[in-house]
Each structure stands twice: as structure tokens, then as C-alpha cells.
Amino acid sequence: MINTITILGGKSRAGIPEAVERIDLNMGDVVSIVGPTGSGKTTLINDLELFADANTQTGRRVLINNERPPLEYRDNPAMNPIALITQHTTFLSDLPVVDFLTAHAGIRAVKKSQVEEMIQKTLDFANELTGEPIVLTSRMTELSGGQTRALLIADATIICNTPIVLLDEVENAGINRTRAMELLRQYRKIFIFVTHDPRIALLSDYRIVMQGGSITQVLYTNEEERTFSHKVSKLDDLLSAMRDKIRFGERLTTHELEGLA
């Protein structure tokens, strides 16, 4: 049973000790990792995936429940508590969605009788995130980008059921992010988003700020940001509405931003 993951700071690329010496991620936390391109976000994700023990370039250490993680986590892929979804991650299978999910649920389910329920839950979850509902009989390869991303997240959350889910820049995928954050919060896991998206960052409990290869700050979302996040979401929605209008050959007017006031 995992309760906390701890990141113990290492050194920046210049050899300077990280400003943040220790971060405890607790079960149920929704966390963002932010920072400019090249600031070391992917390296931090890699340290987590590797359960770094001062044996990576950064010198960081990762603890689970305050202890060195069991070797099994590292050695046995079936025991690894982390599910990873990157921007490159996709489905390759050309099976119908239902067959595909049945194969996966069949491996994960403790009892055969759970399989059907797991599939339905996964489908419902995914369909809340995507504009165009996924049909169980359509082939995996026929899914749109948004549907694929939605199903990846739903499958990792419900069928994989790993206690830690890493999502690396999944925002550009055409899914309902606010709804995703709400739904994910119903599952007691640690969700870690690598993101450039203010909407996801503000809906997180806190954000880990990276620069020059090291963790410089941990910023908890404060009351002001929490209130303001509604406006940020609104602005984001307005932008996507405008994007849709452009897509469908319409003209934009100055009225587009009126909803913001």
C-alpha cells in the first residue's frame, strides 16, 4: 500500500544542490511539473520511473513510504506502481475497442465477473472527456486523437489501477481537461502532470517548478489562484470556441471575448 512518494533533491546541471531538498507526494495529490523547455521536467519524470537512488545524473533519490522502494518495483514490470502516458503514447492495436479492453481487463481483473463492469466504467470515463463518444465496436485505430487520449487516461486510471499515474504533456489532445481533473480526483491516486497548461496547473494542488535541471520551488495553489482558475478556464474555453469557429470557416468578432467580463 503506497501512501507517499518522496523526492530527495540532488544537484543541478551546474552541480549546485537543488533548492528544494524534499517533496512528499501524498496519495490523492494532483501535482503539476512546470518549467520551460529543457528545464529538466522529463528528467524528473525519468527519476521517478527509475526510482532513482543517487544513481542518475541528477543525484536525486526517490522513496516510497519513506523507504527505498522494493527491488521488485524496478525489476518486475507487473509490480511497477507507475502508469505512464506521454505525448507519444498511443494504441497500436486494430482490434475493436471492446475486444481490446476485454483483453486488458482480463489480465487485470481479479474475478472474471468484474471484466464487464471495468469496461463499462472505462468507456463512461473516456466518454466524459471527449466530445465524440467512443463506440465499443469501432476499431482502436479509427479513434480520433481526442478519443485516443481520453481512452488512454481512462484505461490507465480504471483498468491498470496503478497508484501513480504520470501524464506527460497530454493537454494538446482535445479532451475536456476540467472534467478530467474532476474525475481523476474521485480516484485516490497520485496524478503527476508535466504541463505548460495554466488550466491544469491551477487545478492541481501544487506545482513543482523546474529550471536549469533542478527543482527551484514548490508552489501550492493559493486561494486567489483557485478562485481565478474559473476565469482561466473560461478564457481557455473561449479560445477553443474561437478555434472551432476558425475551423468551420466562420468569422470572429470583438464579441467573442464578452463572456469573460
Next chain:
Amino acid sequence: MKLAICAGPATTGKSSVLRHMIRKLQAAGDNVAFLKVDVQFAEEDEIFAKEFGIPTRKVYSGELCPDHCNVMVLGDALQWAEKSGANILLVETAGLCLRCSPYVDGGLGMIVIEATSGTNLPLKIGPMLSLADVAVVTKIDRVSQAEREVFRSRIQDVAPNVKVREVNALYGIGIDPLVDAIHNQADTWDKMLLRGNPPVGTCTICVGKKEIGWQAHFGVVRSLENQNFYRGE
């Protein structure tokens, strides 16, 4: 001398996996020698020699079965590695034959396969997988968790005793257990044997008869409707 033989289809990331392993083995104080066996083209020997300053060799199998070419040359190669001052010999082979394997008893057998090759791949590649000690699965960041898990479970279906190790060879994630496996490997001994039972070796096509249709062939043949049968004296 410790020996590891690494097989796997082309472009799955064998060389990338071995590169990370060599780096880590060197850091642990090991002296590595590297032998590459391929059919007609390879340059890993030159690349690794330059990158790591280690003794390397390459053999083109040409007309020989590449998986077994290494069995032919392995005796000499172990002596060469010994003379070069190495304590570990890594052999990389193309691994093209799905009816037999290039592994030997007395050495670690590693297959490198990519998660992106479809969830049925483990069911298709026979002894190259089932006779290995470790199945290294690469490109894990490219496929969904679901496919990763189905892929893994298919490997265990056909090869329950093979240890599955997932790696991201881009960032060197998952390499440490492979390094441990080599360290824990017993030293090689004299008179080592090829692992598993070789397939029927008397194929008339392999010896150069090109006529179409089983009627033109002899030895173990088969027609479309029948299983293998023997034709001849």
C-alpha cells in the same frame, strides 16, 4: 569469463540496450568485449570500439544461418575476448530464425523486442523468446499501458520462465536489472551446448534446389493440405 548473447529482430533497439549496458558495466569496473554477428551489414563494432575503447569484432554470416554462425565462431571468440583482457563477452546477433535460438547453456540469453510490434508478436517468435533467460521490451513509452500489459502477459503465456524487463533505451530506464543479470551469471565452461533442439536440418531449398512444389523435393516436405511428411529413400 561471463557471456551474454543478445538476439532480436532488426531495429528493435538491441544496440541501444547494449550501449547502456556497456556504459554501466564499465562503470562497475568490468572489461567488456563485443562481438557482432550479422548477415551482411553491421557497424556496431566500429561504433562501440570508438565510443567505449573496448575490443570489438564483427562476423558476417553470409551463407550461414546467422543464429548459428555465432555457435560456429563462439569458441574462438571466447578465447579472443580472454586474450583481449575482457571478463565479459557480449554477443549481438540478428536473430532471424524463428525455429531455433542462438543462445547457449552457460551464457545469458537475452531477446530484445519492441512493445510497438503488436501484442501478438510474442506468440510468433518461438524459441528465440521461449529459450531466452530475459526478454527485454523496448519502446515502452510509445504504447498504451494496456498494450504494454497485454504484451507482457503474452510473453509470460509462451515463456513463463523468461524474466520480462521493460526498458526505455532512449533514457536508459530499466537497464540496471540487466547489468545485475550479467553479474549474477555463472562463468562459461568448456564444451558449452547450443540451447534447445535444432529444427529439421535437411531442407532441400536450403541446399540450393529452387523448383516450386513439394514433388520436386525430398527429405521432410509438406503439401498445402498435409502436415510434414518424409519423401525419399
